[in-house]
Amino acid sequence: MWSAHHRRTAILGWLVFVVLATVVGGATGTVTASDDEMGTGDSARATKILDDAGIDEPASELVMVGAKSPDGWRDAAADLSRALDRTGRVTALKEPLPSKDGKEALLRFQIKGKSDDAADQVQPVLDAVDRAKDAGAEHGVTVHQFGDASSEKHLNDLLADDLKKAEFTAVPLALGILLVAFGAVVAALLPVGLALTACVAAFGLLSLASHQLHLFETTFSVMFLMGLAVGVDYCLFYLRRERDERAAGHDAETALRIAAATSGRAVLVSGLTVMVAMAGMFLSGLLLFKGFAIATILVVCVAMLGSVTVLPALLAWLGDRIDAGRIPFLNRRSRKGVHASGSVAGSLLKPVLAKPAFFAVAATALLLALAAPALGMKTEQLGLEKQFGSDAPLSVSFREITAEFPGGPEPALVVAKADDIRSAPARDALRELTRRAGKGAELTVHARQNVAEIAVPLPGSGTGAEAKKALAELRADVRDVRAGTGSAHGPALTAYVGGDLAESEDFTDQLGEGIVPVFLFIAAVTFLLMLVSFRSVVVAVTSIALNLLSVGAAYGVMTAVFQHGWGASLIGSEKVGAIENWMPLFVLVVLFGLSMDYHVFVVSRIREARDRGLGNADAIREGITRTAGAVTGAAVIMVAVFAVFGMLSMQDMQQMGVGLGVAVLLDATVVRMVLLPSLMSLLGERNWHTPRYLRWLPQVSHDEPAPAARPASPTWQHV
Structure with a gap:
């Protein structure tokens, strides 16, 4: 209400905050995480040894030249080698390595400069290879390229294009849905504008935070996804309640006060729950999730604060002008839709409340059936060839190269460190490690840094079951050799196994260990917040149970679509x-x-009706029907935004979009419209029972506020 009475201060303050956060964040820049920071386990230790020693492995590239006849590649390979050398970006170019049948040859080289800058330096090399492809096509010669720099550049370009596509698709889509929902341009622009300014401010704050907590490349995409979804939702809940109260005959001040005391409080509870739940990712032990946590906490916090400060100020300033820019056909439809959504929800609720046991069992069975495929879920760090899709040129090149030259572009890498790498015990240990690594292992000794590397080719493409088995055996051999090089035999030799596959396996293992404490933290926090908000153990427990069913169904759908x-x-x-x-x-x-957005909003409205003296069934009916329009609109927008991400190019973005979209859709329909009312109907008065040992909890009112005297402020009288 302070914001409503001091709307100029609130609006200007918000704009100043957004501009300052954006300018300061842009001036400081964003710090991305290095490979050793992103990793965990032995692979991260191996990377750290190299980093501490100042050893930077240049980005390696592979180019395969093939022909229909043996040795038919020679002229093309010679021309390409000269072209690569002329780019000035290539070093350590080796002689062509023929395949077994002699029809292909592999050019191996590195990109000059630091590996972190390789993606920015590789374009002339890509151009040279493209020209060789065009020239070779006329003579039946094929050319395929895959490597660290080329794949990273392709990934960076794809991420940038995907984020731009998401921004330019999701925002107009959300705006179109809101136009249909409200039938007025100003009412539709308000939630989108608030969500976008919240995202912009949060981007700046995240850039500042990145100097303390380094970020992964996709963190900003995740922030935008979350910010747009919750920003529009919070504003929609608030705005819908204010419009409903105006339609019920209240004046502007009373309608706004009721919206602030009901939907505003629900937004605060929901936002706090989301932020605390996101904080659970700090317990994962992985920098990737810590970045996701800080990003989502920032954007949800900014969106929540905007919804309870600048939004009331804008509503007070606009007054009836909130319906400015009415679209006649849509406006009539939207006004009817407010009542229609409630009547439709009421019609759907009749059989649910008449036979709650049947519908509770049926809804639970449906969600469990959808969750069933998740029992066979397999997880892995998807390689770039899977991220880009099987038809992508980079994926085709990866398959062609690994088919003719097994071992994968990225071998396992044994990194060893000793007090004196040239001492006899260290040399003996390195010799033993190289012998156990098998055929094809290459030993490189950095004598000045007392560090050694052994590159070990892995079977097949370097990512399959055979490669994983070979990696496990290699790690066992390294542990054996490391255990035999203690102080009793001379200077100690420390050795760890790194490489792409090792990093993926370590990351997955850490996730398996981290998911339990994260889940326990989130469940405990959700339980406590719901307990404090509603003073009901039953409501708190059912909240967790319903969320788990939604998550399980999302897991099942993701597994069915992307794994099978x-x-x-x-x-x-x-x-x-x-x-x-x-x-x-x-x-x-x-x-x-x-x-929790939907759950807090719906259960608060049910509790509000219950506090006014309605019976359990009537309170459920009123709470569901009164919130049906807002929940439906918010769910449609969320599903639409997530669907945009589900249609992007990257496999992980597709999985995220589909998983979240399906879960929100089920949550807003099956869970909130069927399972929640049927379960609350079966539980009856036990929903609201506060055990004697919890009656010390604060009493949070969910009722409408009592009428207040009209303030004497000329500003408010003008409204």
Whole structure:
């Protein structure tokens, strides 16, 4: 109400905050995480040894030249070698390595400069290879390229394009849905404008935070996704309640006061729940999730504060002008829709409340059936060839190269460090490690840094079951050799196994260990917040149970679509045989947070009706029907935003979009319209019972505020 009475201060203060956060964040820049920071386990220790020693492995590239006849590649390979050398960006270019049948040859080289800058330096090399492809096509010569720099550049370009596509698609989509919902341009622009300014301010704050907590490349995409969804939702809940109260005959001041005391409070409870739930990701032990946590907490906090400060100020300033820019056809439809959504919800509720046991069992069975495929879920760190799709040129090149030259572009890397790498015990240990690594292992000794590297090719593409088995054996051999080089035999030799596959396996193992404490933290926090808000153990427990059913169904659908390929082609995706390893934990945390939007909003309205003296069934009916329009609109916008991400190019973005979209859709329909009312109907008065040992909890009112005297402020009288 302070914001409503001091609207100029509130609005200007918000704009100043957004501008300052954006300018300061842009001036300081964003710090991204290095490879050793993102990793965990032995692979991260191996990377750290190299970093501490100042050893930077240049980005390596592979180019395969093939022909229809043996040795038919020689002229093309010689021309390409000269072209690569002329770019000035290539070093350590080796002689062509022929394949077994002699029809292909592999050019191996590195990109000059630091590996972190390789993606920015590789374009002339890509141009040279493209020219060789065009020239070779006329003579039946094929050229395929894959490597660190080329794949990273492709990934960066794809991420930038995807984020731009998401921004330019999600925002107009949300605006169009709001136009249909409200039938007026100003009412539709308000939630989108608030959400976008919240995202912009949060981007600046996140850039500042990145200097203390380094970020992953996709963190800003996740922030935008969350910010747009919750920003529009919070504003929609608030605005819908204010319009409903105006339609009920209240004046502007009373309608705004009721919206602030009911929907405003629900926004605060929901936002706080989301932020605390997101904080659970700090317990994962992985920098990726810590970045996701700080990003989502910032954007939800900014959106929540904007919804309870600048939004009331704007509503007070606009007054009836909130309906400015009416679209006749849509406006009539939207006004009817407010009542129609309630009447439709009421019609759907009749059989649910008449036979609550049947519908509770049926809804639970449906959600469990959808969750069933998750029992066979497999997770892995999807390689770039799977991220880009099987038809992408980079994926085709990866398959062609690994088929003719097994071992994968990225071998396992044994990194060893000793007090004196040239001492006899250290040399003996390195010799033993190289012998156990088998054929093809290459030893490189950095004598000045007392560090050694052993590159060990892995079977097949370097990512399959054979490669994982070989990696496990290699790690066992390294542990054996390391255990035999203690002080009794001379200078100690410390050795760890790194490489892409080792990093993926370590990351997955850490996720498996981290998901339990994260889940326990989120469940405990959700329970406590719901307990304080509603003083009911039953409501707190059922909140967690309903959320788990939604999460399980999302897991099942993700597994069915992306692991098994059921219906993947319908969204332009394909079967990849696994779920991105960070996705289950991320979806769990986000859904636990987002589902509280609807749950707090709906249960608060039910409790509000209950506090006015209605019986349990009547309170459920009124709470569901009165919130049906807002919940439906918010769910449609969230699902639409998530669907945009489900249609992007990257496999992990597709999985995230589909998982979150399906979960929100089920949460707003099956859970909130069927399972929640049927369960609350079965529980009856036990929903609101406060045990004697909890009666010390504060009493949070969910009723409408009592009428207040009109303030004497000329500003408010003008409204």
